[in-house]
Every structure is written in C-alpha cells, then in structure tokens.
Amino acid sequence: MADLSVDPVANLARVRARLKQAAAEAGRDGDAIYIVAVTKTRGPDRILPLLEAGHRRFGENRVQEAAAKWPALRARFPDIELHLIGPLQSNKAKEAVVLFDVIETVDRPKIAKALAAAIEKQGRAPRLLVQVNTGEEPQKAGVPPQEADAFLAQCREEWGLVVEGLMCIPPLGDPPAPHFALLAKIAERNGLKILSMGMSADYEIAAQLGATQTRVGSEIFGPRQA
Numbered sequence: 001m002a003d004l005s006v007d008p009v010a011n012l013a014r015v016r017a018r019l020k021q022a023a024a025e026a027g028r029d030g031d032a033i034y035i036v037a038v039t040k041t042r043g044p045d046r047i048l049p050l051l052e053a054g055h056r057r058f059g060e061n062r063v064q065e066a067a068a069k070w071p072a073l074r075a076r077f078p079d080i081e082l083h084l085i086g087p088l089q090s091n092k093a094k095e096a097v098v099l100f101d102v103i104e105t106v107d108r109p110k111i112a113k114a115l116a117a118a119i120e121k122q123g124r125a126p127r128l129l130v131q132v133n134t135g136e137e138p139q140k141a142g143v144p145p146q147e148a149d150a151f152l153a154q155c156r157e158e159w160g161l162v163v164e165g166l167m168c169i170p171p172l173g174d175p176p177a178p179h180f181a182l183l184a185k186i187a188e189r190n191g192l193k194i195l196s197m198g199m200s201a202d203y204e205i206a207a208q209l210g211a212t213q214t215r216v217g218s219e220i221f222g223p224r225q226a
C-alpha cells in the first residue's frame with residue numbers, strides 16, 4: 001500500500017534545499033544540479049502532483065514499466081524528460097529509443113551497437129550516458145573503470161554515438177565518495193560534462209563531488225514496498 005501521507009512535492013522541495021546547501025558548502029551552485037525523480041513502482045497518482053507542481057525530470061529502471069506508465073503522462077505533459085536508469089537489453093533498444101529522452105546505462109558493445117541502429121531507424125536520438133561499475137561488482141551493470149576510456153572511444157568511433165556523460169551506483173555499504181570522485185575523474189579526462197550520481201542516501205555527497213544530476217526515489221515518494 002502506498003503511504004498517501006507522503007507528500008512528494010514537499011519532499012522534493014526539501015531534497016532541493018538540502019542539495020543546494022550541500023553544493024554551496026563545496027562552492028557549487030545547487031540550482032544547476034538536476035533532480036531526476038525516480039518513479040519505479042510508483043503509480044500515476046503519486047507522479048501527477050509533481051508534474052502539476054512543474055517538475056519534469058523522471059527516471060525509470062525498466063523499459064516495460066515505463067512503457068505502461070509514461071506515454072499517457074507525456075500526452076498531458078509533453079515536455080517531460082524521461083531517463084532510463086536501469087540495465088538495457090539489446091532487444092529493447094528500439095523501444096527505449098522511442099520512450100526515453102536520456103539513457104544512462106550504456107555499458108557494453110552489444111547495447112551501443114543496438115542503440116546506434118535504433119537511433120538511425122527511429123530518427124530520434126536520446127542523450128546517452130555510460131554507466132561505470134566503479135566498485136567492480138560482478139553482479140552489477142556498468143563498464144569496469146579501467147575499460148571506460150576505451151569503451152567511450154569505441155562508442156564514438158565505431159558506432160558514431162555521442163556520449164555526454166557518466167553514471168554510477170556505488171556498492172551498497174561502501175562510502176560513496178571515492179566512487180563519485182573516480183567517476184568525476186573519468187569524465188574529466190574524457191571531456192564529458194554530465195555526471196549522474198547520488199541517490200536518496202548520498203545525493204548531498206554527490207552534489208559536493210561534481211554531480212550535475214542526481215537520482216532520488218524514496219526521499220521523494222517514501223520507502224518502496226518490496
């Protein structure tokens with residue numbers, strides 16, 4: 001059961017204020033950091049108040065769930081910016097290119113190739129980020145940090161993809177700061193401007209370490225029911 005006492009609009013304002021405060025402590029402008037409201041498992045009734053309050057950036061981690069939920073919302077709010085933040089399978093590349101404005105989880109040649117083909121065919125090009133598995137966790141998606149430079153070059157040279165930034169999810173239980181710092185370093189040496197990092201537990205740290213966008217779910221919508 002959704003906890004309807006949770007007010008996503010008030011919560012988003014609180015996240016925004018904390019983000020601003022944390023960024024200011026590091027000499028950064030928190031208003032320039034986008035909050036992607038993560039809506040996986042949340043129904044349109046939870047999302048609509050945010051849309052009505054003017055929020056436009058949202059993230060989903062599964063193509064199927066996004067396809068069921070977002071076309072109807074987009075019909076009412078055409079300027080929505082929808083981010084794919086979960087792993088992509090190559091057989092869903094076409095659907096993802098149609099549905100999403102930003103795909104944050106490019107992480108292997110097969111996906112890059114499928115996306116390049118889908119982008120050409122659909123005549124629609126979502127903005128692309130490469131996910132880096134900064135903790136080198138075997139079960140986690142993302143290119144290993146030591147392979148990131150080569151993969152970015154391959155995306156550009158082999159498939160003509162314009163990658164604009166990087167995304168990471170630090171290992172659960174690890175201090176996140178070294179992972180955010182590593183991501184920022186890889187982005188800098190590759191001339192990439194967008195850094196998607198930080199979730200409910202660590203967006204303030206991410207804001208201090210160079211995040212340009214942060215992905216927040218439970219701090220806005222309340223705890224997810226498993």
Ligand SMILES: *Cc1c(COP(=O)(O)O)cnc(C)c1O
Binds near residue numbers: 040216218
């Ligand atoms: C679910 C999810 C989030 C948001 O997590 P919260 O802890 O609820 O803020 C952020 N990023 C990714 C990739 C996710 O899957």
